[in-house]
Amino acid sequence: MDVIATIQEMQERSDKLRAAGRTIALVPTMGFLHEGHLELMRAGKQHADELIISIFVNPTQFGPGEDVDRYPRDTKGDLQKARSVGVDVVFMPSAEEMYPDRFQTRVQVEDLPHHLCGLSRPGHFDGVATVVAKLFNITRPHLAVFGQKDYQQLAVISRMVMDLNMDIRILGVPTVREPDGLAMSSRNSYLSPEERRSALGLKKSIDLANELLRTGERRAKTITDAVRSLILSHPFTDIDYVALCDPVTLETLDALEEETLLALAVRVGKTRLIDNCLLRKASDQ
Amino acid sequence: MDVIATIQEMQERSDKLRAAGRTIALVPTMGFLHEGHLELMRAGKQHADELIISIFVNPTQFGPGEDVDRYPRDTKGDLQKARSVGVDVVFMPSAEEMYPDRFQTRVQVEDLPHHLCGLSRPGHFDGVATVVAKLFNITRPHLAVFGQKDYQQLAVISRMVMDLNMDIRILGVPTVREPDGLAMSSRNSYLSPEERRSALGLKKSIDLANELLRTGERRAKTITDAVRSLILSHPFTDIDYVALCDPVTLETLDALEEETLLALAVRVGKTRLIDNCLLRKASDQ
Numbered sequence: 001m002d003v004i005a006t007i008q009e010m011q012e013r014s015d016k017l018r019a020a021g022r023t024i025a026l027v028p029t030m031g032f033l034h035e036g037h038l039e040l041m042r043a044g045k046q047h048a049d050e051l052i053i054s055i056f057v058n059p060t061q062f063g064p065g066e067d068v069d070r071y072p073r074d075t076k077g078d079l080q081k082a083r084s085v086g087v088d089v090v091f092m093p094s095a096e097e098m099y100p101d102r103f104q105t106r107v108q109v110e111d112l113p114h115h116l117c118g119l120s121r122p123g124h125f126d127g128v129a130t131v132v133a134k135l136f137n138i139t140r141p142h143l144a145v146f147g148q149k150d151y152q153q154l155a156v157i158s159r160m161v162m163d164l165n166m167d168i169r170i171l172g173v174p175t176v177r178e179p180d181g182l183a184m185s186s187r188n189s190y191l192s193p194e195e196r197r198s199a200l201g202l203k204k205s206i207d208l209a210n211e212l213l214r215t216g217e218r219r220a221k222t223i224t225d226a227v228r229s230l231i232l233s234h235p236f237t238d239i240d241y242v243a244l245c246d247p248v249t250l251e252t253l254d255a256l257e258e259e260t261l262l263a264l265a266v267r268v269g270k271t272r273l274i275d276n277c278l279l280r281k282a283s284d285q
Numbered sequence: 286m287d288v289i290a291t292i293q294e295m296q297e298r299s300d301k302l303r304a305a306g307r308t309i310a311l312v313p314t315m316g317f318l319h320e321g322h323l324e325l326m327r328a329g330k331q332h333a334d335e336l337i338i339s340i341f342v343n344p345t346q347f348g349p350g351e352d353v354d355r356y357p358r359d360t361k362g363d364l365q366k367a368r369s370v371g372v373d374v375v376f377m378p379s380a381e382e383m384y385p386d387r388f389q390t391r392v393q394v395e396d397l398p399h400h401l402c403g404l405s406r407p408g409h410f411d412g413v414a415t416v417v418a419k420l421f422n423i424t425r426p427h428l429a430v431f432g433q434k435d436y437q438q439l440a441v442i443s444r445m446v447m448d449l450n451m452d453i454r455i456l457g458v459p460t461v462r463e464p465d466g467l468a469m470s471s472r473n474s475y476l477s478p479e480e481r482r483s484a485l486g487l488k489k490s491i492d493l494a495n496e497l498l499r500t501g502e503r504r505a506k507t508i509t510d511a512v513r514s515l516i517l518s519h520p521f522t523d524i525d526y527v528a529l530c531d532p533v534t535l536e537t538l539d540a541l542e543e544e545t546l547l548a549l550a551v552r553v554g555k556t557r558l559i560d561n562c563l564l565r566k567a568s569d570q
Contacts, residue, residue, distance in 0.1 A: 011452055102534075104395040105414075105448035111389045129390075130449075137450040163390035164415075165422040167296055249387075 001083050003090045007098075007138050010091050014052070014140040022049040026141035028132060031055040032072045033081045036176040036184035040145045041085045043173050052139045053082055054091040056098065061127030072189050091139060098134065107133045109156045109163070115250035116152050116263050117274065120240055125156045132157055136168060144168055149175040149183050151263060151276045155250060175275070177203065183275045190271040198234035199268045202275040205230040205242075209262050213279050218256045220244040231266055240265035240272065247278060256281065286368050288375045292383075292423050295376045299337070299425040307334040311426035313417060316340040317357040318366045321461040321469035325430045326370045328458050337424045338367055339376040341383065346412030357474050376424060383419065392418045394441045394448070400535035401437050401548050402559065405525055410441045417442055421453060429453055434460040434468050436548060436561045440535060460560070462488065468560045475556040483519035484553045487560040490515040490527075494547050498564050503541045505529040516551055525550035525557065532563060541566065 004010045017024055025044030029037050037053075045051045055078055062068040075092075082090055106126050112118070113125040136144065146154045158170045176184045181203035182196070191199060205227040212223050224242045231237050245252050247261040256279060263276040289295045302309055310329030314322050322338075330336045340363055347353040360377075367375055391411050397403070398410040421429065431439045443455045461469045466488035467481070476484060490512040497508050509527045516522050530537050532546040541564060548561040 007450055011450070015452075102396075102444075103448050104397070105445050106393045106395060107449070108391045108393060109389055110391060111387075134448075134450050137452065140452075159387075160390050163388050163419075164392070165292055165296070165419050167300075167422065167425075 001079070001087055001090065003079065003092055005091075005093055005097065007093065010052075010089075010093075010138050011140070013089060014138070017050050018140060023143070024048055024050045024052060024139065024141045025143040025145060026135065026139045027051070027053045027145045028135050029053055029055055030057045030071065030186065031078050032074055032186035032189070033078045034176075034184045034186065034188075036147055036149065038081060038085050039176045040147060040173050041082070041087060043171060044143065044145045045086055047143050047171065048141075050088045051086065052089045052091060052141065053087050054093075054135050054139065056091075056093055056131070056135075058098075058127060058131040059095055060099070060130060061124050063121055063123060066121070072186055091135075098131070106130050107160060107164075109159050112152065112156050112159055112250055115245065115252070116241060116243055117265055118152065120265070125153070128153055129156055129160050133160065133164070133166075136166060141168055143171055145171045145173060147175060148172045149185070149275065151261060152250065155248075181207075183273070185273065187271055187273065191268060195236050195269040195271065198236045199266075199273055201231040201234040201237060202264055202266055202273060205264065206262060206275060206277045209279060210277065213256065213281070220252075220254050220256065220260075223256075223262075227262070227264070231264070234268075236269045238267040240267060244279075286364070286372055286375065288364065288377055290376075290378055290382065292378065295337075295374075295378075295423050296425070298374060299423075302335050303425060308428070309333055309335045309337060309424065309426045310428040310430060311420065311424045312336070312338045312430045313420050314338055314340055315342045315356065315471065316363050317359055317471040317474070318363045319461075319469045319471060319473075321432055321434065323366060323370050324461045325432060325458050326367070326372060328456060329428065329430045330371055332428050332456065333426075335373045336371065337374045337376060337426065338372050339378075339420050339424065341376075341378055341416070341420075343383075343412060343416040344380055345384070345415060346409050348406055348408060351406075357471055376420075383416070391415050392445060392449075394444050397437065397441050397444055397535055400530065400537070401526060401528055402550055403437065405550070410438070413438055414441055414445050418445065418449070418451075421451060426453055428456055430456045430458060432460060433457045434470070434560065436546060437535065440533075466492075468558075470558065472556055472558065476553060480521050480554040480556065483521045484551075484558055486516040486519040486522060487549055487551055487558060490549065491547060491560060491562045494564060495562070498541065498566070505537075505539050505541065505545075508541075508547075512547070512549070516549070519553075521554045523552040525552060529564075 025048035027040045057071050059068045107129040108126045154172045227242050243263045260279045265274045310333035312325045312329050342356050344353045392414040393411045439457045512527045528548045545564045550559045
């Protein structure tokens with residue numbers, strides 16, 4: 001496994017791989033890898049000859065109140081984990097390498113960020129789209145893998161790829177959960193043991209929504225009210241949003257469609273957690 | 286020479302060319318080709334194995350007051366001219382092919398458009414950067430060729446390519462002029478014979494600025510005043526801007542540097558014309 005820090009070296013490596021007819025999968029990460037990331041990597045490995053991951057805590061996707069310096073890091077552990085799943089190349093640039101003086105270009109998906117997390121994190125998805133566009137041009141993948149846990153991010157990136165005609169397949173991988181149901185996230189490391197217990201309310205509320213759906217409930221308000229109550233019945237919780245929305249446009253729905261996205265963002269103590277689920281009417285769900 | 290209308294076919298063609306080890310030059314145009322465009326194509330031909338041009342009147346770079354439908358077109362003449370300089374592929378998509386329903390991604394260079402043409406054409410350079418990013422992903426060139434006449438456009442695209450790490454060389458080609466000095470432009474076709482004479486004021490004022498520089502003048506205001514007076518001494522003229530600025534940042538300068546960009550935008554009748562020149566202090570200029 002090679003670790004590459006410069007853009008030029010990474011581009012040369014990818015060019016060489018492509019020229020040799022090798023297919024490339026990219027898994028972009030901000031490091032502090034957990035089983036969710038490793039699952040993305042296994043999926044990438046399965047669909048391409050070469051697996052590149054990037055580890056870069058991207059400053060431009062953090063807002064003014066969000067402390068990029070506080071984001072957890074563990075380079076040594078990350079490299080061990082990457083090696084264990086057969087990563088071929090780790091691209092790990094510095095912030096100066098990615099954003100030199102006079103940097104001033106932004107890739108902006110315009111409508112999708114006006115929903116869900118975009119509302120409380122202005123500029124976040126511009127930062128995500130821009131850095132991912134850069135990483136795509138640097139690593140030149142045939143396939144890029146993202147977690148469905150960050151549903152809106154996956155939607156924004158898929159839209160960008162379509163709109164800008166990037167010839168890259170985007171693969172979304174289902175959320176990996178702890179045995180008790182908590183969606184894996186690097187941010188879970190911030191939780192105290194008590195907060196960790198309260199955080200289970202997210203997955204429980206998703207299960208409740210599915211149960212209501214199964215019993216015939218179709219009114220969005222009834223479901224979101226139930227979800228809210230269940231989450232808030234746990235201490236330390238503060239709801240950012242509970243939304244039922246169109247899985248493509250992310251627009252809020254009043255009544256459930258064939259497929260409806262239930263998306264949640266909840267502060268548990270000071271830690272903001274997200275989770276989501278595609279609610280499907282079909283009887284086989 | 287092949288004419289390709291769909292994105293998919295164009296991408297497949299470019300992939301095939303690249304896989305065969307051929308280098309690709311792209312000349313993006315809005316059609317109504319003149320000698321200036323053909324010069325870009327000759328430069329492209331000289332530096333690459335395969336020459337692709339695009340002909341696409343991009344609606345997103347026209348502002349509300351600028352009539353995209355009025356932009357001159359001559360597809361038959363364009364194809365003849367393209368053939369005459371040895372173009373290999375003409376990519377000529379429809380607006381629907383380039384901007385399907387739900388299209389919503391914008392590439393935005395942030396600082397450079399806050400000068401010169403960007404001030405009177407808000408959103409113009411976003412439209413340019415976005416369509417060029419798309420064309421790059423569709424035609425996958427090693428080299429792309431632009432005219433120095435559209436200096437700010439060249440600066441914006443060069444910045445985008447650097448910032449987004451696109452592995453594409455940008456080549457700027459000197460402005461081609463009519464025998465009497467008028468910079469070639471598709472928009473010259475709008476000019477009446479009288480306006481056509483007045484339009485010569487642009488090049489004459491550039492010559493005057495160079496003459497002032499040669500005689501030791503360094504004050505920006507003195508030079509721009511002289512340029513303005515000369516232009517306005519011609520009937521039908523109305524100045525949008527006359528600027529002396531840093532050739533990299535496009536920021537206005539009070540005194541001339543080693544290299545200073547003189548940039549002009551002038552309405553002659555209803556037609557907006559631009560021209561520019563790099564003023565160089567060096568004695569060998």
